[in-house]
Amino acid sequence: MIKNTSHIDTTNQVISIRGLEKSFGELSVLRGVDLDVNKGENVVVLGKSGTGKSVLIKIICGLLRPDRGSVNVLGEEIEQLSEKELQAIRLKIGFSFQNGALYDSMTVRGNLEFPLERNFRHLSRNEINQAVEEVLDNVGLLDMINQMPASLSGGQRKRIGIARTLILRPEIMLYDEPTAGLDPITCIDINNLINEVQQKYHTSSIIITHDLTCAKATGDRIAMLLDGRFLQHGTFDDVFESDNPAVKAFYEYNFIQ
Amino acid sequence: MDSNTKSTPVARKYILSKSVDSVFLGVYNGFMFIARFFREVFQPPFEFKEIVRQCYEIGYRSLALISMTGFITGIVFTKQSRPSLSDFGATSWLPSLISIAVLRALAPLVTAIIAAGKVGSNIGAELGSMRVTEQIDAMEVSATNPFKFLVVTRVVATSLMIPILMLYTAFVALVGSFIDIHQHELTSYVSFIEKAFERISFLDFWSSLIKSLIFGFTIGMVGCYKGYNASQGTEGVGKAANASVVLAMFLIFLEEIVVVQITNYIRP
Secondary structure (H helix, E strand, O other): OOOOOOOOEEEEEEEEEEEEEEEEOOEEEEEEEEEEEEEOOEEEEEOOOOOOHHHHHHHHOOOOOOOEEEEEEOOEEHHHOOHHHHHHHHOOEEEEOOOOOOOOOOOHHHHHHHHHHHHOOOOOHHHHHHHHHHHHHHOOOHHHOOOOHHHOOHHHHHHHHHHHHHOOOOOEEEEEOOOOOOOHHHHHHHHHHHHHHHHHHOOEEEEEEOOHHHHHHHOOEEEEEEOOEEEEEEOHHHHHOOOOHHHHHHHHHHHHO | OOHHHHOOHHHHHHHHHHHHHHHHHHHHHHHHHHHHHHHHHOOOOOOHHHHHHHHHHHHHHHHHHHHHHHHHHHHHHHHHHHHHHHHOOOHHHHHHHHHHHHHHHHHHHHHHHHHHHHHHHHHHHHHHHHHHOOHHHHHHHOOOOHHHHHHHHHHHHHHHHHHHHHHHHHHHHHHHHHHHHHHHHOOOHHHHHHHHHHOOOHHHHHHHHHHHHHHHHHHHHHHHHHHHOOOOHHHHHHHHHHHHHHHHHHHHHHHHHHHHHHHHHHOO
């Protein structure tokens, strides 16, 4: 399936990263990463486990601090923001965690109400209910509204996790391994959901994955991370037609899998 | 580092200096955590609903155990004290002795130790589990302050509830004591109450209340600190729960000594 890319505004970059470096003790994870994400674009960051893919998106939303380099999100330098300004920018960024990270002590409804009640205190009970039901309907899980997270399957947890971020109407979505640990059918559902979110909510996204099917289905552009640097940029076909042995090895490994 | 290098003086010094560093770093981080609590506790928005929920949870979780322990403490302490007093023909002093012992020391300590075990470990495990499953990160990225919602509410709740539970423990212990005294000395409840409160001063009452507030703050703060900073997956959750109890109990006994010294200094 070839994705329609007419909605991408290449003159308007929502994320711009330059020379990003991050180490944990003596382990250097990111070693000079440059990346641009255009408005309305889905960029897939591919790479082996432990190459710093998740670290990259955690730096973008301010969960981790970089050692060096600049991260510009929606025109703001993340490093220079005060705590209050960072909170304001986080409202525009949705983060879908690998395992959903749903609040165990709350029902699905509670999970979705939580960010809404705290960030939009003026909303009435009716408006909150309406927003919760609408977003749950969009991810196809309205009937799970009163369930506890423990009773949901892996795929459902991820969908609810995505719904919880969508309720704040973010401009940017960051997906951390959205299809990891799921069966192939559920993976297809999640891939479709990521594309629906892009279309319906007009989001720009970074999708972290090592799943080539997910990369092909959701990515307008692929960036391949290896040893802390981007090795290849381009469309899916551009990247995997490359002669680079590391890229070829990644492709062949996924193909065998 | 292999077993040979481990035993060299340089290696031993290195290990020792790392351990000392980590202790000081832990103390520094602990104080920073407390400072953040005081910075955020008075800043709106206030999570009243969550504080009430936490108060209910803490009370509900500890009530049965505290009732039983308080009651048994009252009976046992009465039974243990009777022979010594009867040697001097002073069994009529039992209610005063018990009430002073219960209010000044037993009720605050028994309540705090039980709460450290029940509530402190629960807070450590709950927050630890939230940390390792990225729930705390999820709160942070959804522009919610997890420290305010998780830490401030729990510490306020333990600081409020432990003094209330302490008063309840004291009451239950005195009931236990009364039952035993009534059986042996046939003392009426009116006479028991009169004698029990005869020797109790405002200083006893307030010092115990303040002491319990400090114990409650310690239990909440230690549980939250250990849970909030948990790492290393499920193993980290277990460690956080365990460390919450051990450190809280150690600090409670230290605080007991300090408060008793201060109270005795003030006492006329």
